[in-house]
Amino acid sequence: MSHQALIIDDEPDILELLDITLSRMGIESHRAPDLKSAKLQLKENHYDLCLTDMRLPDGNGIDLVKELQTSKPNLPVAVFTAHGNMDTAVEAMKAGAFDFITKPVDLELLRQLVKSALNASHNKTEASSDSEHLIKGESDQIRELKQKIVKLARSQAPVFISGESGSGKELVARSIHQQGPRAEKPFVAVNCGAIPSELVESEFFGYRKGSFTGAQSDKKGLFQAANGGTLFLDEIADLPLDMQVKLLRAIQEKAVRAIGDSTETKIDVRILSASHKNLPQAIEDGTFRADLYYRINVIEVLVPPLRQRGKDILLLTDFFLNQFAEETQLPKATLAPEAKTALENYDFPGNVRELENVLERAYTLCENNLITQTDLQLAPIKHNKISKIETPSNPSPPTKSTNAYDGSVSIDEYLEEIEKEILLNALEDNRWNRTSTAKALGITFRSLRYRLKKLDLDND
Numbered sequence: 001m002s003h004q005a006l007i008i009d010d011e012p013d014i015l016e017l018l019d020i021t022l023s024r025m026g027i028e029s030h031r032a033p034d035l036k037s038a039k040l041q042l043k044e045n046h047y048d049l050c051l052t053d054m055r056l057p058d059g060n061g062i063d064l065v066k067e068l069q070t071s072k073p074n075l076p077v078a079v080f081t082a083h084g085n086m087d088t089a090v091e092a093m094k095a096g097a098f099d100f101i102t103k104p105v106d107l108e109l110l111r112q113l114v115k116s117a118l119n120a121s122h123n124k125t126e127a128s129s130d131s132e133h134l135i136k137g138e139s140d141q142i143r144e145l146k147q148k149i150v151k152l153a154r155s156q157a158p159v160f161i162s163g164e165s166g167s168g169k170e171l172v173a174r175s176i177h178q179q180g181p182r183a184e185k186p187f188v189a190v191n192c193g194a195i196p197s198e199l200v201e202s203e204f205f206g207y208r209k210g211s212f213t214g215a216q217s218d219k220k221g222l223f224q225a226a227n228g229g230t231l232f233l234d235e236i237a238d239l240p241l242d243m244q245v246k247l248l249r250a251i252q253e254k255a256v257r258a259i260g261d262s263t264e265t266k267i268d269v270r271i272l273s274a275s276h277k278n279l280p281q282a283i284e285d286g287t288f289r290a291d292l293y294y295r296i297n298v299i300e301v302l303v304p305p306l307r308q309r310g311k312d313i314l315l316l317t318d319f320f321l322n323q324f325a326e327e328t329q330l331p332k333a334t335l336a337p338e339a340k341t342a343l344e345n346y347d348f349p350g351n352v353r354e355l356e357n358v359l360e361r362a363y364t365l366c367e368n369n370l371i372t373q374t375d376l377q378l379a380p381i382k383h384n385k386i387s388k389i390e391t392p393s394n395p396s397p398p399t400k401s402t403n404a405y406d407g408s409v410s411i412d413e414y415l416e417e418i419e420k421e422i423l424l425n426a427l428e429d430n431r432w433n434r435t436s437t438a439k440a441l442g443i444t445f446r447s448l449r450y451r452l453k454k455l456d457l458d459n460d
């Protein structure tokens with residue numbers, strides 16, 4: 001059965017052009033010059049794709065995008081925006097639009113967009129099972145995250161993934177890619193902090209032969225390598241400022257220019273990015289551009305720290321122990337009860353990656369395949385969870401939320417740990433925004449800064 005699309009625009013020439021392009025792709029299109037007629041047709045027919053202009057004689061395309069999110073959540077809607085008007089594009093994607101395309105319409109980009117959209121609606125049934133495989137966890141936080149991923153996978157909007165180091169940000173990015181219409185195309189992950197600043201541009205955009213000494217042949221950049229697929233920019237906060245401008249341009253124009261090239265090449269890449277740093281803070285500090293943040297952060301996903309995932313600690317433990325046994329072809333290790341308790345009480349500053357490393361080391365060290373608390377070599381009290389109660393938005397007095405003081409460390413150290421815990425929880429709750437953290441804690445900004453410094457938490 002051939003696909004059907006609804007195209008909504010008040011300019012007959014554009015409708016004609018779209019109709020011809022789509023019919024060459026085997027897609028039958030219905031035309032609507034305004035919202036009223038579009039809504040009528042949406043009621044009467046089944047569509048696989050909807051393309052709408054933003055400004056229509058009887059209203060705004062974005063209202064239709066919003067409405068369709070509830071009435072037809074599986075129908076991909078893309079919007080046309082005036083050239084250079086990224087604000088509208090961002091607004092439309094936040095409202096649930098699948099993607100945007102600027103006018104005058106580039107037919108190559110249009111064809112790519114249409115293919116992605118059709119794949120997206122085609123893929124949705126297989127989607128959720130993939131994520132189950134990749135991201136382990138049954139906690140409410142992880143369930144919610146997985147549901148969000150299924151939705152995000154269908155859109156083409158840039159997603160910013162925030163979360164502590166080792167919490168699984170890259171895994172989330174992979175999952176979004178794998179469940180989306182680009183799954184068959186490349187997923188290219190790049191650690192922005194690991195590329196020397198003088199090489200960033202050529203790594204990203206490539207270069208032409210002879211463009212500088214040593215450029216002996218053409219080289220493709222990461223954007224080109226990811227064409228049709230997804231480019232995952234990890235540690236994006238580490239990108240040098242001049243490169244941030246070029247990245248912004250590439251995202252806006254959907255085009256890149258290799259070093260030494262006189263022309264731009266259109267590229268179709270979905271941008272996912274991540275950082276464990278607080279980007280709003282980086283903007284305040286002048287190390288990150290606000291306009292780039294606005295573009296890459298159309299949708300934000302927060303990966304929760306492992307210590308907030310309750311039963312997932314032991315579930316992941318089991319998963320990793322199974323994995324080690326499989327890899328080594330040796331019997332699976334078991335955990336002594338006190339080792340289990342120690343893991344459950346540990347706060348994992350390095351999150352899932354740390355758990356994996358701790359277990360791998362313990363698996364190697366343990367005797368008779370039984371992992372004891374000693375084998376785990378967890379950091380001393382410094383990193384232990386003192387409180388099991390998550391209080392930060394309204395911190396209760398330490399006496400309520402802490403275990404009894406047992407004299408194993410000095411009282412000062414003990415109190416410092418409590419203070420640290422409260423500060424970290426409050427920071428996390430306020431997305432590392434210091435101004436709101438101070439407010440939530442009822443202390444001044446200066447006092448918060450002083451405490452962070454004193455407790456050696458001021459490392460950003």
Ligand SMILES: Nc1ncnc2c1ncn2[C@@H]1O[C@H](COP(=O)(O)OP(=O)(O)OP(=O)(O)O)[C@@H](O)[C@H]1O
Nearest residue numbers: 134135136164165166167168169170171276352353
């Ligand atoms: N929910 C999970 N289920 C299974 N494995 C996980 C999960 N979360 C993370 N991992 C594993 O933990 C390790 C770290 O994850 P990942 O690299 O995605 O974290 P990250 O947040 O991107 O880290 P960084 O901040 O250092 O870039 C990887 O080996 C990953 O496969």
